[in-house]
Amino acid sequence: MEVRVALAQVAPYLGEVAANLEMAAERVRASAAQGADLVVFPELALTGYLLSDLVPEVAMPATDPRLAAMSREAPGRLVAIGFVEETAEHRYANTAALLRDGELVGLHRKVYLPTYGMFDEGRFTRPGDRIRTIEVGEPLGRVGLSICEDFWHPSLPLLQAQDGAALLVNLAAGPARAPGSAAGLAAIAGWHKMQETYALLGTVAVAFCNRVGNEEGLTFWGGSRLIGPGGAVIAEAPLYEEALVVGSLDTDDLRMQRYQLPILADERLELTRRELDRIIAERAALEPPAEAAAEG
Amino acid sequence: MSPVSAPETAPLPQVNAPEVVSVIIGFIRRQLEQTGFERLVVGVSGGVDSATVAYLAVRALGPADVLAVRMPFRSSAAESETDALRVVEALGCDSQRVDITPMAEPMLTLIGDGDETDVRVRRGNVLARLRMIVLYDRSAAFDALVCGTSNKTEALLGYGTVHGDMAAAIQPIGDLYKSQLRAVATELGVAPEIVAKPPSADLWPGQTDEGELGATYDDLDRILYALVDRRWSVERCVGAGLDGALVRWTAERVARYEFKRQTPPVAKVSLRTPGIDHLYPRRRPGSRRGA
Numbered sequence: 266m267e268v269r270v271a272l273a274q275v276a277p278y279l280g281e282v283a284a285n286l287e288m289a290a291e292r293v294r295a296s297a298a299q300g301a302d303l304v305v306f307p308e309l310a311l312t313g314y315l316l317s318d319l320v321p322e323v324a325m326p327a328t329d330p331r332l333a334a335m336s337r338e339a340p341g342r343l344v345a346i347g348f349v350e351e352t353a354e355h356r357y358a359n360t361a362a363l364l365r366d367g368e369l370v371g372l373h374r375k376v377y378l379p380t381y382g383m384f385d386e387g388r389f390t391r392p393g394d395r396i397r398t399i400e401v402g403e404p405l406g407r408v409g410l411s412i413c414e415d416f417w418h419p420s421l422p423l424l425q426a427q428d429g430a431a432l433l434v435n436l437a438a439g440p441a442r443a444p445g446s447a448a449g450l451a452a453i454a455g456w457h458k459m460q461e462t463y464a465l466l467g468t469v470a471v472a473f474c475n476r477v478g479n480e481e482g483l484t485f486w487g488g489s490r491l492i493g494p495g496g497a498v499i500a501e502a503p504l505y506e507e508a509l510v511v512g513s514l515d516t517d518d519l520r521m522q523r524y525q526l527p528i529l530a531d532e533r534l535e536l537t538r539r540e541l542d543r544i545i546a547e548r549a550a551l552e553p554p555a556e557a558a559a560e561g
Numbered sequence: 562m563s564p565v566s567a568p569e570t571a572p573l574p575q576v577n578a579p580e581v582v583s584v585i586i587g588f589i590r591r592q593l594e595q596t597g598f599e600r601l602v603v604g605v606s607g608g609v610d611s612a613t614v615a616y617l618a619v620r621a622l623g624p625a626d627v628l629a630v631r632m633p634f635r636s637s638a639a640e641s642e643t644d645a646l647r648v649v650e651a652l653g654c655d656s657q658r659v660d661i662t663p664m665a666e667p668m669l670t671l672i673g674d675g676d677e678t679d680v681r682v683r684r685g686n687v688l689a690r691l692r693m694i695v696l697y698d699r700s701a702a703f704d705a706l707v708c709g710t711s712n713k714t715e716a717l718l719g720y721g722t723v724h725g726d727m728a729a730a731i732q733p734i735g736d737l738y739k740s741q742l743r744a745v746a747t748e749l750g751v752a753p754e755i756v757a758k759p760p761s762a763d764l765w766p767g768q769t770d771e772g773e774l775g776a777t778y779d780d781l782d783r784i785l786y787a788l789v790d791r792r793w794s795v796e797r798c799v800g801a802g803l804d805g806a807l808v809r810w811t812a813e814r815v816a817r818y819e820f821k822r823q824t825p826p827v828a829k830v831s832l833r834t835p836g837i838d839h840l841y842p843r844r845r846p847g848s849r850r851g852a
Contacts, residue, residue, distance in 0.1 A: 321792075383829070383838040443831050482826040482837050 266404040270432075271301035271511045272489040274502040276478025279313030282323050286311060286331055289346060290338045292509060297339035299511045302405075304344050305489075307476035308375075308412050308438040309359060311348040315480045320389045324351035327362050327372050336364035343370065343401060345410060345474075347436045349390065350374065359390045361410045361436045363399055371399030373410035377418050383440060383483065386414075396421050398428040404516045406431045409469075413437040416459055416473075426467030426529060431519055433463060437475040440483040444505075453488060453504075461496035468494050468523045470514050477505055494522040571793075571801040573779060574786040576741035578748035582617065585733045589621035592731050593706065595844035597851050600705035604696050604726075605629040605656070606763065607644030609746050609756050610734065611710040615648055616749040617733055618708055624654040628703045632692045634764075635662040641763050644755050651752070657699065661691045685764035689725025697728075706730035714739040714778060717785050718811070719818020720770070727821065738785065739778040776807055784811045 273292040278284045289306060296304035308314070311332075312323040325331065327350050336344045343365050350360035350372070359375040374393025378386035398407040409425025409432070416422060416435050425433055439456065443449040456473070464471045470493055477487040489502040491512040500512030523529060542554045593599060601618045605611045618627045629652070631645045649656040668687050672680060693707075700707045709729025711721055713736050721727045734742060739760065746756045760770040760778065771777050784803055787793040788811065793801075798808045824836060833839045 383834070440829070442829070445830070448832055482829045482834060484829065 266516045268303070268405050268432075268514045268516060269299070269301045269511055270472050270491050270500075270514060271296035271299060271304040271509060272472065272474045272491060272500065272502055273304055273306045273310075274474060274477055274487050274489045274506075274508045274510070275307065275310060276476060276485070276507055277307070277310050277313045279315065279480050280319045280323055281313070282311055282325075282331075285313070286335055289344075290335045293335060293338040293342075293344055295509055296511065297342055299509075301339075301511050302342055303408075303432075303434075303472075304339070304342065305434055305472050305474040306344070306346040306436065307474050307485075307489075308347040308361070308436040309349065310346050310436070310476065313480060314438040314440075314476070314485070315483065316349065317389060320349055320357050321351070324349040324357055326351055326353070327360065327369050332362060332364060332369075333367035337367045340366060343408075345408075345434050345436060347412065347438075357390050358393055359386065359412060360393075361412055361434075363401070363408065363410060365401075370401060371397075371408075371410070373397070373412065375412040375415060376421060377414040379414045383442070384414075396424050396428075398425050398430045409433045411435045413439060416456075416463070419463070422463045422469075422471075423467055426463070426469045427532060427534065430467075430469055431516065432470045432472060432514070433467065435460075435471065435473045437473060439475045439486055441486040444484060444486065453486060456488070457490070460490060460492050461498075464492045464494055465496040466528065468519070468526055468529050470494050470519065477507055494519045495526075569797075569801045571783045571787045571798060571803050573740050573782055574738050574790065576737070576744050578744045581737070581741075581745055582620070582748055585617050586621040589618060589708075589731065589733055592844065593622070595849060596706065596730070597849040598704070598706045600626040600628065600703055601708040602628045602630060602696055602700040602703055602705045603708045604692055604710065605631055605645045605648050606710075607641035607648070607755065608760060608763075609742060609751065609758075610712055610739075610760075612644075612648045612751045612755050613742055613746045613749060614708055614710045614733055615652060615654070616746070616751055619652045619654055620749070624652055626705075627652070627654040628699060628705060629654050629656040630696060630699055631656060631658045632661050632695055633658070634660075634665060634688055636766055637763050638761075638766070640758075641761075644752070644758075647752055647755070651750070659695050659699075661688065661695065664691050664694075681765060685762060686722045686725060688764055689722035689762075693725050693728045708733065709735065711735055712739055712742055713737055714782055714785060715770075716822060717789060717815050717818075718774065718781065719814060719821045720774065721821065723821050738782040740782040780804070780807060781811060784808050785815070788812055788815065 345363050347361050350358045361373045363370045376393045378392050380387035398409045401408050407429040409430035422433050442452050460471045460473050472491050474489045475487050476485045486504055488504050491500040493499050500510045502508040502510045546553045603615045603618055605615050615629055629649045633642055672683050696707045707729050709732040712734050715721050743756050761768050787798045795808050799805045827834055827836055829837050
């Protein structure tokens with residue numbers, strides 16, 4: 266069955282939630298008009314990226330009626346969008362919400378907050394502590410959300426593939442380093458390799474939506490892509506410009522890919538866990554877990 | 562039933578003047594040590610801010626290593642000069658007088674006449690920037706750093722001239738509100754007349770800061786302390802009895818003049834960019850001259 270995915274490659278206004286909600290609603294309607302079943306926005310699309318102390322001013326709960334209203338612009342369709350979440354405990358997270366008909370279907374809180382080089386995220390938001398997939402119903406089944414840097418940690422997408430995801434959705438705010446130079450192109454090529462590798466090794470489709478625009482000295486590079494299970498590029502947005510691209514996934518492709526390349530089913534999860542337990546214990550200079558010790 | 566609590570009020574920021582003086586003196590000494598300088602140049606206007614900084618500089622370094630520069634313009638109030646001299650004499654530091662009128666006239670002629678606000682602001686900016694030129698020139702001659710005299714109230718309100726009075730190597734009183742400065746000045750022994758007189762940039766006759774800003778420093782400091790230090794919302798400020806229109810005006814002004822408090826953004830086009838991912842302490846190993 267066909268699933269149409271829209272990538273809304275936008276340039277959010279820094280700190281202007283109302284303007285971004287309006288922009289998002291417009292893209293949601295445009296995506297629905299093009300038959301999209303799911304529209305994906307970038308990381309922090311409702312707030313902008315370099316927020317610093319604006320974090321508490323732009324934060325909202327995942328159940329905020331403004332989020333719900335925006336998603337109702339396209340009845341029956343899914344919207345994945347990034348924002349700053351304030352939990353009931355006043356914990357501020359860089360969060361992706363998955364919404365449909367005004368309902369929060371699920372969410373992901375960015376687990377890996379880059380705090381090095383040009384990044385300072387850990388200074389202003391707290392990391393998520395769950396890696397889950399979200400049931401969205403037929404034909405897609407389960408979806409795994411992640412946010413930008415999360416994808417630089419292969420455990421996360423591959424756990425989501427093991428957890429039943431048919432589609433990995435990565436919402437990104439990737440600033441260009443040395444745009445136009447060989448180093449800049451290499452950074453983008455790194456992202457491409459990563460997306461294709463996860464699609465191949467997870468036998469799973471990948472939707473990557475990266476923002477564009479400029480904040481302070483940073484320029485975000487866009488280049489959003491939809492990748493089929495196996496690694497083929499289905500749709501691709503331009504670099505640096507706003508765009509709305511729509512591509513089709515076929516759930517039959519996933520089915521046949523997993524028949525001819527059953528690596529996901531062959532994965533030795535219990536073996537992985539045992540070795541992980543051992544590594545964790547050794548790193549912490551603890552006694553190895555009983556099971557590992559018995560086999561040793 | 563819980564006891565009825567009194568309505569929340571928005572106080573002035575308090576200050577422990579002796580402690581603050583000791584912290585700032587340590588700051589000045591350490592900054593000079595790390596840069597390899599032993600002297601400071603301070604522009605002394607006769608106002609409480611520059612008087613406080615001059616007193617702090619002399620307390621930190623001694624009078625021989627502080628140069629106070631008085632830079633009157635032809636329209637400057639006579640009492641400004643009297644008060645500036647009073648500071649210099651009390652401290653016993655070196656002082657120079659540089660009349661900026663002949664430097665300013667050609668530029669002011671270019672700007673032309675008029676009493677509209679924008680023309681007055683442009684003229685004021687020219688004077689502030691000429692004083693910056695004089696201070697930096699004298700700092701080279703005196704082998705010193707330029708010591709800033711900007712306070713927290715004016716920095717937050719953007720009530721200063723970029724590359725003018727805001728230009729300096731260090732800002733010892735940049736985290737003290739105007740209302741706190743008076744206590745620090747008194748602690749240091751600044752003359753009561755200077756502490757008490759209405760603050761003025763003295764850029765045109767009869768100008769006062771409070772007249773130009775349209776509010777008293779005490780009112781502004783109550784609001785800034787609530788909004789900035791205590792992170793109160795506008796609504797909470799109003800609930801605590803602060804004037805709503807003034808609170809909103811202040812909050813907008815703090816946001817609008819953010820650019821004055823930061824170095825300009827650099828467009829990142831390389832692997833390492835100053836201010837973005839080339840980040841070092843301003844004073845660090847190797848920063849000391851002659852080291």
